[in-house]
Amino acid sequence: MTNAEILAASAAHEIGVYARQPVAFVRGRGAELWDADGKRYLDFFAGLAVNNLGHCHPAVVEAIRAQATTLLHASNVYYTAPAVELAALLCRHSFAERVFLCNSGAEANEAAMKLARRWGSEHGGRYEILSTTGSFHGRTFATLTATGQEKYHQGFQPLLPGIRLVAYDDAAAMASAVRDETVAILVEPIQGEGGINVPAPDYLPRLRDLADRHELLLIFDEVQCGMGRTGRLFAHEHVGVPPDIMTLAKALGGGLPIGATCTTARIAAVLTAGAHGTTFGGNPVACAAALAAVDELARPALLQHVREVGAYFADRLRALAAKLPVIREVRGVGLMLGAELTRPGAAVVERCLRDGLLINCCADRVLRFVPPLVITRAQVDEGFAVLERALATA
Numbered sequence: 276m277t278n279a280e281i282l283a284a285s286a287a288h289e290i291g292v293y294a295r296q297p298v299a300f301v302r303g304r305g306a307e308l309w310d311a312d313g314k315r316y317l318d319f320f321a322g323l324a325v326n327n328l329g330h331c332h333p334a335v336v337e338a339i340r341a342q343a344t345t346l347l348h349a350s351n352v353y354y355t356a357p358a359v360e361l362a363a364l365l366c367r368h369s370f371a372e373r374v375f376l377c378n379s380g381a382e383a384n385e386a387a388m389k390l391a392r393r394w395g396s397e398h399g400g401r402y403e404i405l406s407t408t409g410s411f412h413g414r415t416f417a418t419l420t421a422t423g424q425e426k427y428h429q430g431f432q433p434l435l436p437g438i439r440l441v442a443y444d445d446a447a448a449m450a451s452a453v454r455d456e457t458v459a460i461l462v463e464p465i466q467g468e469g470g471i472n473v474p475a476p477d478y479l480p481r482l483r484d485l486a487d488r489h490e491l492l493l494i495f496d497e498v499q500c501g502m503g504r505t506g507r508l509f510a511h512e513h514v515g516v517p518p519d520i521m522t523l524a525k526a527l528g529g530g531l532p533i534g535a536t537c538t539t540a541r542i543a544a545v546l547t548a549g550a551h552g553t554t555f556g557g558n559p560v561a562c563a564a565a566l567a568a569v570d571e572l573a574r575p576a577l578l579q580h581v582r583e584v585g586a587y588f589a590d591r592l593r594a595l596a597a598k599l600p601v602i603r604e605v606r607g608v609g610l611m612l613g614a615e616l617t618r619p620g621a622a623v624v625e626r627c628l629r630d631g632l633l634i635n636c637c638a639d640r641v642l643r644f645v646p647p648l649v650i651t652r653a654q655v656d657e658g659f660a661v662l663e664r665a666l667a668t669a
């Protein structure tokens with residue numbers, strides 16, 4: 276099928292929930308993709324921070340191949356080795372002692388919120404979860420309610436009670452929002468969808484302190500900023516404060532769908548048999564892919580590469596900003612970078628696509644750069660030639 280045929284078939288049969296670029300991809304390798312008409316693209320998007328290892332990383336592909344010929348699915352009525360090995364690996368690499376495996380970021384956050392509610396019901400009958408403005412946590416009703424962006428709520432009210440939004444990067448506002456019924460704070464260590472918003476260095480430590488003082492559960496949504504994206508395996512490592520619950524998805528599966536809710540043994544104890552679950556959670560193929568992906572993403576040399584290439588990428592963005600007044604601000608950490616423009620960014624994204632570069636725009640005017648972490652300096656340079664032209668002309 277050609278691009279045009281695939282687009283036509285989509286218009287005829289898919290529910291049109293995505294505002295898509297007019298291109299269909301058929302093949303990927305590293306930081307490159309090819310569309311159905313054979314055109315090559317350089318990827319600064321990584322499937323929205325999923326293909327952190329690049330497209331079709333050989334270790335991930337081989338793990339999927341091996342598992343797919345052995346066992347595809349067994350059900351959580353039974354045990355399987357890939358799931359328990361993945362849970363153990365995530366614990367080895369983080370503060371966590373217990374893991375719940377699911378299929379997406381929204382599901383991981385849903386489980387985190389249910390865990391917090393259940394824990395609160397046993398600790399003073401508390402239920403309220405404080406989330407932040409500008410956040411994105413998913414599309415299920417609970418995660419949608421916790422998502423601090425009005426545009427995603429349109430037409431879906433009434434939303435879920437017991438979730439309240441507080442200004443992001445404002446620890447004092449969070450402190451005054453806490454009341455008797457509050458049980459948890461849900462926050463992205465770096466906001467992605469909201470426009471690559473990096474909070475002040477003392478924000479997460481102050482939330483940690485607040486949570487400790489009021490016996491609240493601090494939930495870090497690392498669905499986008501985790502898995503090596505910022506040059507550490509988890510973004511909160513930059514400020515050195517652990518959460519009580521951490522959610523993961525996106526890059527966790529190396530390109531296959533999987534999510535994880537990670538916590539301590541003490542907190543996990545409130546979720547007893549029958550309290551929560553999902554049919555495909557811990558699927559052997561997804562877990563085999565994730566085991567290979569986490570092994571790669573946790574390699575110190577790769578994380579060092581992210582810090583180095585990320586610094587180079589950010590320097591190049593700042594140099595562009597000095598030249599082109601259309602760039603208002605450059606921000607981000609590692610290879611999670613944003614360039615806020617003085618006007619909407621859609622035309623720049625379209626121009627880059629036309630010229631073979633995949634970028635993305637979020638929060639209307641923030642160009643978001645979340646390339647595969649394996650991207651080389653030469654590829655960054657190649658992309659910047661396209662980007663500069665697009666910014667100057669679009």
Ligand SMILES: Cc1ncc(COP(=O)(O)O)c(C=O)c1O
Nearest residue numbers: 379380381411412413467498499
């Ligand atoms: C920070 C964050 N949390 C949760 C989600 C939802 O993940 P999913 O689309 O896998 O449900 C996203 C998706 O963009 C995200 O960026």
